[in-house]
Amino acid sequence: MRVRSKRYHQLAAAAAAAAVLPLVLPSEYAIHLAVVIGINAIVALGLNLLMGYAGQVSLGQAAFVGIGAYASAILSVKAGLSPWIGLAAGAALGGLTAAVVGGPLLKLRGHYLAMGTLGFGMIVQIVMVQWEDLTEGTIGVMGIPPFSVAGLALDSELRMYYLVAASAVLAIALAGNVIDSRVGRAMRAVHGSEVAAATSGVDTARYKLQVFIMSGAMAGFAGSLHAHHAAYVHPDSFGFHYSIQLVVMVVLGGMASIWGAVFGAGAVTLIGEQLRSFQEFSTIIFGAVLVAVMVFMPAGLWRGSADLIGRLLGSRGAGGRRRA
Amino acid sequence: MKSSTRLLGVLGIVVVAMLCAAGCGEKPAEPVMVPGVEPPTGPPYVIGAMFAITGDASSLGMPERDTAEMLEKMINEAGGINGRPLEIVIEDTKGEPAETLKAAKRLVEGSDVLAIVGPSRTGTTMAVIEYMEKVEVPLVSCAAGVPIVEPVKKWIFKTPQTDRMAIEKIIEYLKEKKITRIASLSDNTGFGKSGRREIAALMPAAGLKVVTLEEYGPKDTTMEIQLTKIKGTKAQAVVCWGTPPGPAIVAKNMRQLGVSIPLICSHGVANETFLKIAGEAANGAVLPAGRLIVVDQISPDDPQLSLLEDYAERYRAHTGKSPDTFGGHAWDAVELVVKALEEVGEDRAQIRDMIEKTTGFVGTGGVFNYSAEDHNGLTKDAFVMVEIVDGKWKLAK
Amino acid sequence: MPACGGRTLYAMTLPTGAQLLQYLISGLTLGSVYGMIALGFTLIHNATGIVNFAQGEFVAFGALIALSCSEAGLPMPLAVLTAMAAMTLLGAALERAAIRPARGASVITLIIITIGASILLRGIAMWQWGPDALPMRHFSSEDPIHLGPASILRQHLWIMGIVVATMLGLWLLAERTQVGKAMRACAVDREAAQLVGIPAARMVMLSFALSGMLGGLAGSIVAPLSMGQYNMGIMLGLKGFCAAILGGIGNAPGAVLGGLLLGILESLGAGLCSGMKDAVAFGIMLMVLLVRPTGLLGRRAGRGEAVG
Structure with a gap:
């Protein structure tokens, strides 16, 4: 119970911080970045449940984001339905796809699963490019309408920010609940040793599939948010490159840590921003930074900086104590 | 609990600072000093x-x-x-x-x-x-x-x-050369896809027969398969839509497979890279292009010449x-x-x-x-x- | 599902016998290259349990170095050897600079390090060689050899021959040399190998160096066909990884077999419907994995079961 109450404290603090964040951000652009981070964070949270807790890697997560984004885009632009229906459909379709492919795919282990999900992601992207009647192929779907609440269109960065921030906080709460639940305990057992978990009566296959479906639904949900935020979807946004970026977010932030996933999403986006002005050298620097962080903080930024800050703050106090 | 909450605070501040930094674009000023002209x-x-x-x-x-x-x-x-x-x-x-x-x-x-x-x-x-x-x-x-x-x-x-203009120009050329059946071979990027769409729409409308529409990936190492297929059709020319290196590989593969019909490329290959990487195989290829690459050959009263x-x-x-x-x-x-x-x-x-x-x-x-x-x-x-x-x-x- | 050809429907065509022969030749060449790249994945996987995402960049660097040397007037064998030597060093350097310091980190952390390295290397390649594709001479004449209705290039024969020779070389290394036996021991059980006095850390470095060398060789032999470009490694690396998995990761003959199979699948897929060829290849790969979850020649339980 202590763990749970601590989680609620942190969640309340995060929600409060998210609520006041736009007040201190200097520009629309900074809020735009915050929205992008929020959307990525939702995907990363789902992926982190899968990777960090259930120990299953996915190199095809971008496909679920793409499925959500295209579901929303097509329903709202071509069928003229409300974006909210698109959002629900995006999440549902993401989860449903995960349920369908997860059954067979999750029979694979380790690197085989990585390749399986990667192949799935590639196929989904090829379909987005080739199924022009539905997806408009490489032209992309334009003019995706914004959400609206009681007649108020969420067409400014600020309004969109509050929707995304609320979604992200909900996603964090959801992930926290999953981890504290029976499923979460079972998942950790699966991660520790699948064989041991199975022999002690845990239905590993079912739990893995549940988490996979959940991560797919969260990705689809985020994809829908992306579609209505960017007002445009294109197959290039949902390829292998983005899948890799998502895995980087999770590991860079710190696996098996909810805040790690959120921080990873923020870190990847913001490091990218800082490097923009280097133009063609930005890729070199980004690669070097990524290597350096993982070498020096193998458990990710979240735990890594906790250690670092602990050492910085603690060294004075601890030093004194040692002398005493 | 304390340390992790403190950490949340510290990292939160870092993120806000980075968001702020990213949000404020810096403007590098570039004074230019040139003698003779009044500097702006x-x-x-x-x-x-x-x-x-x-x-x-x-x-x-x-x-x-x-x-x-x-x-x-x-x-x-x-x-x-x-x-x-x-x-x-x-x-x-x-x-x-x-x-x-x-x-x-x-x-x-x-x-x-x-x-x-x-x-x-x-x-x-x-x-x-x-x-x-x-x-x-x-x-x-x-x-x-x-x-x-x-x-x-x-x-x-x-x-x-636009690629539409390029294809209109190609149609004009094909008619002049009395070519009526073409095979299309395009890459699957936005550029190639757009060309493919226009080929499929404009060429049949102009009375040309498109016998097949093949595709390749921009990073493919060989297009032998697609060209083998084209070789098996009655096409009289290959229209290849892509940017280098793809079309250069197509040109080379055509030599190799003995596909001896003309190769018509897009304006996407109108650069030195294409000539350099396709080498000898590029000889005989035809493409619509802006006048830039043939500036030494256009008529002296062309309005674009001096520019x-x-x-x-x-x-x-x-x-x-x-x-x-x-x-x-x-x-x-x-x-x-x-x-x-x-x-x-x-x-x-x-x-x-x-x-x-x-x-x-x-x-x-x-x-x-x-x-x-x-x-x-x-x-x-x-x-x-x-x-x-x-x-x-x-x-x- | 999209019909072959998107909006304008074109019937899928079945190949004739002559076409099939050509598809097979192309597929085998392509597959040999994939197999060679897959071997690089295999070596590093066996020593460390990780998938080296910078393997594709090893290939790209190999291609770019070889073509630059050849351009500068070095005779072809020397250009290829230079590329291989440079990549051997680069592989070892990567291990020393980024993998060894992170020793003890989880498999997934090490994989992310190789992803970082691949981004870094790609950036360096673009900075050094520019964004445009660059040409490379064939090893021998570019005139095709006609095999009945099909044709084959001398470069194709070079590729297949070099892959066979490489496999033979690796087999001799593994079976007949002390070093090879030590590497195999480490692959089976690292701790046990260390206990009997095998310097496991050095074996890891050796595996990176050898992988670099194989990447350099793969790049050198494919560049005359594909041209060299800074970002050519992404797709080749992916296909190589796919081949390694298809064959059963960690298994060298499996890697080459997986490569050949993937090459032929891609080739036949293109013959059927070129817009969907990669989807066909990946789709069949998935089906193979569902029937044989550890690849064609894979061990019963793969290493690196969990990512954490």
Whole structure:
């Protein structure tokens, strides 16, 4: 119970911080970045449940984001339905796809699963490019309408920010609940040793599939948010490159840590921003930074900086104590 | 619990600081000192440029970026615009739609630009159209796709010739050569896909038979399979739509497989890279291209002649490389905005109106005549048919 | 599902016998290259349990170095050897600079390090060689050899021959040398190998060096066909990884078999419907994995079961 109450404290603090964040951000652009981070964070949270807790890697997560984004885009632009229906459909379709492919795919282990999900992601992207009647192929779907609440269109960065921030906080709460639940305990057992978990009566296959479906639904949900935020979807946004970026977010932030996933999403986006002005050298620097962080903080930024800050703050106090 | 909450606070502050830093665009000032000319004074005219400097389309974005930088320097050395300096803020789109939207927002909100030049690709242009229309900032795209300007969008213009014009020009050529059955072979990027669509639509309408529509990936190492299939059809020519290296591999594979029908390429290969990597295999290939690559052969009274010579010479001096069609698109786009700036000064709406009214503007891509119905300003006559003879561009008769 | 050809429907065509022969030749060449790249994945996987995402960049660097050397006037064998030597060093350097300092980190952390390295290397390649594709001469004449209705290039024969020779070389290394036996021991059980006095850390470095060398060789032999470009490694690396998995990761003959199978699948897929060829290849790979979850020749339980 202590763990749970601590989680609620942190969640309340995060929600409060998210609520006041736009007040201190200097520009629309900074809020735009915050929205992008929020959307990525939702995907990363789902992926982190899968990777960090259930120990299953996915190199095809971008496909679920793409499925959500295209579901929303097509329903709202071509069928003229409300974006909210698109959002629900995006999440549902993401989860449903995960349920369908997860059954067979999750029979694979380790690197085989990585390749399986990667192949799935590639196929989904090829379909987005080739199924022009539905997806408009490489032209992309334009003019995706914004959400609206009681007649108020969420067409400014600020309004969109509050929707995304609320979604992200909900996603964090959801992930926290999953981890504290029976499923979460079972998942950790699966991660520790699948064989041991199975022999002690845990239905590993079912739990893995549940988490996979959940991560797919969260990705689809985020994809829908992306579609209505960017007002445009294109197959290039949902390829292998983005899948890799998502895995980087999770590991860079710190696996098996909810805040790690959120921080990873923020870190990847913001490091990218800082490097923009280097133009063609930005890729070199980004690669070097990524290597350096993982070498020096193998458990990710979240735990890594906790250690670092602990050492910085603690060294004075601890030093004194040692002398005493 | 304490330490992790404290950590949350510290990291939170770091993130806010980084968001703030990212949100405040820095503006590098570039004073240019040149003897002889009155240096420009006063606040600069700021325009934005966004190109695919990194990512898969960097072979387009790099020459565009170099050209924009060159023009900025050149204009300021010549006294600026109406005595005021020109500043071009350049952003990288990474060739990716979401990054392009970010770049556009940075330019508009961070640098308060009067107009934007770029981006390099059709997909990335489509990604920002909605936003540009909303904030009412003119955009002059350097991408080829027809959907950018059809239907016309109030604030969106483009300088490159479209693939539709290229295919119209090719149809003209095919009819002249009495070729009636063609095989299409295109890459599966936005460029190749757009060409493929136009081929499938325009060629049958013009009475040509498209016997097959094949595709390849831009990073494929061989197109032997697709060409073997084409060899088995009754096609009389291969129309290949893509940017290097793909078409060069196609040319080589055709030699290897003994596919002896003519190879017709897109304007996407009108650069030195293609000649260099295709080598001997490129000989005999035909393509529609802007006049830039055959500047030494066009008639002396061609209106573009002096401009093309000027661009080629300056680009060589600036980068040490051969002049580039893609760079030319950026030249046209920047010049178009600069011309409007000279007339109307700092007013986005008036700049837009001015661009729309531009007629007889001589650029590297052709002579542009914009209007309320036409935001590209070119016709298929912006192209000439060029044949590759002995590894050199030759104007086809 | 999209019909072959998107909006304009074109019937899928079945190949004739002559076409099939050509598809097979292309597929085998392509597959040999994939197999060679897959071997690089295999070596590093066996020593460390990780998938080296920079393997594709090893290939790209190999291609770019070889073509630059050849351009500078070095005779072809020397150009290829230079590329291989340079990549051997680069592989070892990567291990020393980024993998060894992170020793003890989880498999997934090490994989992310290789992803970072691949981004870094790609950036360096673009900076050094520019964004455009560059040509490379064939090893011998470019005139095709006609085999009845099909044709084959001398470069194709070079590729297949070099892959066979490489496999033979690796087999001899593994079976007949002390070092090879030590590497195999480490692959089976690292701790146990260390206990009997095998310097496991050095074996890891050796595996990176050898992988670099194989990447350099793969790049050199494919560049005359594909041209060299800074970002060519992404797709080739992916296909190589796919081949390694298809064959059963960690299994050298499996890697080559997986490569050949993937090459032929891609080739036949293109013959059927070229727009969907990669989807066909990946789709069949998935089906193979569902029937044989550890690849064609894979061990019963793969290493690196969990990512954490």
